[in-house]
Amino acid sequence: MKELWCWRCKMEIPMLDEEEYAIAHKLYGEALGRRKPGMTREESFKPMLNYYKEVTGFEETEPNAIMHHRIAQYGPPCENCGKPYRTPKASFCAACGNKRENKNE
Ligand SMILES: [Zn+2]
Ligand SMILES: [Zn+2]
Structure with missing residues (x-):
């Protein structure tokens, strides 16, 4: 949890x-x-x-x-705002628009 x-x-x-x-x-x-x-x-x-x-x-x-x-x-927390990326493969943060740097997929 x-x-x-x-x-x-x-x-x-x-x-x-x-x-x-x-x-x-x-x-x-x-x-x-x-x-x-x-x-x-x-x-x-x-x-x-x-x-x-x-x-x-x-x-x-x-x-x-x-x-x-x-x-x-969900994805890991955004490096910028701390909210989780919307999906594990998201390339942008839907909350703040932060571009995700390292996608470990
Ligand atoms: Zn819910
Ligand atoms: Zn964010």
Whole structure:
């Protein structure tokens, strides 16, 4: 877990590393399989939401938001402003326009 600026939420938010993400993703799939008529979205996704809270201490209510809070989706922090590059392959910082110098891809 690491707090990173989220480009979609426009705020710093706890993001999951690959190990944590794999578990959250599995719980997400199970929640989809568990859904039945009459069951609320929150009920079916409870184990996943609880897992995210356990790891991050953040009470998220939207499962889809958790699915995009994955560290590996973003690049490293910008050398200029500290916000993460929008993707691992981005060549510019979307926040400040800084040109990325060394892309280690
Ligand atoms: Zn977000
Ligand atoms: Zn920047």
